[in-house]
Amino acid sequence: MRIGIPKEVKAGENRVALTPAGAAELHQRGHSIYVMRSAGQAAGFSDERYHKAGAVIVDSLADVYAAADLIVKVKEPQVEEYALLSDRHVLFTYLHLAANRALTDALIASGATCIAYETLTDAQGRLPLLAPMSEIAGRMAVQAGAHHLEMAQGGKGILLGGIPGVASANVLILGGGVVGANAAAMAVGMGAQVRILDKSLARLRQLDDLWRGRVVCEYAVQERIDALALQSDLIIGSVLNAGASAPRLLSRELIAQMEKGSVLVDVAIDQGGCFATSRPTTHQHPTYIEEGVVHYCVANIPSAVGRTATLGLTNATLAYVIRLADEGLTALKTDAGFRAGLNIYRGQLSQAGVADAFAIPFSDAAQLLLND
Numbered sequence: 001m002r003i004g005i006p007k008e009v010k011a012g013e014n015r016v017a018l019t020p021a022g023a024a025e026l027h028q029r030g031h032s033i034y035v036m037r038s039a040g041q042a043a044g045f046s047d048e049r050y051h052k053a054g055a056v057i058v059d060s061l062a063d064v065y066a067a068a069d070l071i072v073k074v075k076e077p078q079v080e081e082y083a084l085l086s087d088r089h090v091l092f093t094y095l096h097l098a099a100n101r102a103l104t105d106a107l108i109a110s111g112a113t114c115i116a117y118e119t120l121t122d123a124q125g126r127l128p129l130l131a132p133m134s135e136i137a138g139r140m141a142v143q144a145g146a147h148h149l150e151m152a153q154g155g156k157g158i159l160l161g162g163i164p165g166v167a168s169a170n171v172l173i174l175g176g177g178v179v180g181a182n183a184a185a186m187a188v189g190m191g192a193q194v195r196i197l198d199k200s201l202a203r204l205r206q207l208d209d210l211w212r213g214r215v216v217c218e219y220a221v222q223e224r225i226d227a228l229a230l231q232s233d234l235i236i237g238s239v240l241n242a243g244a245s246a247p248r249l250l251s252r253e254l255i256a257q258m259e260k261g262s263v264l265v266d267v268a269i270d271q272g273g274c275f276a277t278s279r280p281t282t283h284q285h286p287t288y289i290e291e292g293v294v295h296y297c298v299a300n301i302p303s304a305v306g307r308t309a310t311l312g313l314t315n316a317t318l319a320y321v322i323r324l325a326d327e328g329l330t331a332l333k334t335d336a337g338f339r340a341g342l343n344i345y346r347g348q349l350s351q352a353g354v355a356d357a358f359a360i361p362f363s364d365a366a367q368l369l370l371n372d
């Protein structure tokens with residue numbers, strides 16, 4: 001298989017879809033890898049390392065798309081890439097089609113087959129190619145929260161772990177999934193007093209078994225959320241209802257009653273945010289203060305640690321890239337979880353949710369694939 005790795009062109013993106021180590025594994029299996037010049041630079045991987053791994057370095061996006069049949073990326077294709085895709089391409093990347101009509105139309109028109117990281121599932125029905133980014137976001141949420149509790153950042157001047165004789169900070173985590181569990185691990189590691197609220201009793205049981213009282217795990221009802229919020233120094237919003245926008249867990253009135261200089265980290269901002277006062281921020285300007293409370297609402301937290309994010313993402317994707325390279329689309333025919341990643345098959349939409357969102361005709365393209 002001829003595999004292409006474009007340089008990511010979306011603003012602020014520092015990741016690359018394949019490491020030199022991954023390129024070496026594919027090369028050893030007899031595949032040809034075409035890496036765009038400086039594609040790995042921001043993540044710390046030089047062209048020379050890809051070359052040593054057996055990859056061919058090419059000069060432009062157009063060269064990558066022309067040379068390869070399987071295109072592996074991080075972010076969805078940008079406008080300048082639309083015309084480079086054709087019906088001989090298989091595209092494997094994060095797509096988030098339901099949020100982007102122009103992209104959906106362009107990919108359908110290209111005739112390409114597009115497999116999305118974010119809808120692919122594992123044997124337990126989890127989302128294995130989303131998890132590493134949630135792990136990073138959860139860990140960084142605490143790091144960012146601790147920093148913004150400092151007075152120079154507008155915070156109330158509390159050290160997360162306290163010191164002997166001075167109480168540590170109260171950290172409230174709303175949503176104990178992948179982000180929440182990773183945030184809890186970091187906050188405990190820094191010595192904070194940590195509480196997780198979740199709506200899933202099954203999840204609360206798992207967390208309670210793990211933490212055995214070191215983290216207090218409670219069922220999320222509004223009365224408890226409000227009461228605990230007023231006693232918290234740092235609140236991390238990490239809820240998710242798959243396919244829906246984030247539920248609003250804190251009202252403006254409640255936030256206005258919080259102690260000034262408290263910090264809200266709304267990780268769920270990419271799903272609209274779970275605090276009434278949240279609006280998206282960037283790594284360049286990560287916070288603003290509203291109702292006296294510091295808000296950190298960065299929508300692409302992992303890109304701040306492009307190297308860790310690249311390694312984490314490629315650890316998760318490489319096995320799937322190898323299967324696509326070795327078997328082609330047969331890999332999807334024999335694995336329903338991999339097939340769940342199929343969003344467009346040869347120009348036909350295979351995700352009912354995306355078809356609904358844009359009132360586009362839906363054909364069961366996964367079935368078409370199985371029949372081919």
Ligand SMILES: NC(=O)c1ccc[n+]([C@@H]2O[C@H](COP(=O)([O-])OP(=O)(O)OC[C@H]3O[C@@H](n4cnc5c(N)ncnc54)[C@H](O)[C@@H]3O)[C@@H](O)[C@H]2O)c1
Nearest residue numbers: 134137175177178179198199200220239240268299300301
């Ligand atoms: N900002 C970023 O850079 C970034 C990065 C990664 C993930 N995220 C976002 O973080 C959020 C969490 O992701 P995840 O991977 O941890 O999801 P997850 O599915 O693993 O966990 C979500 C948890 O929220 C709980 N929940 C749902 N509704 C709730 C409610 N009303 N009250 C309390 N708990 C509730 C669920 O039971 C679940 O345990 C998502 O919105 C995701 O898109 C953002």
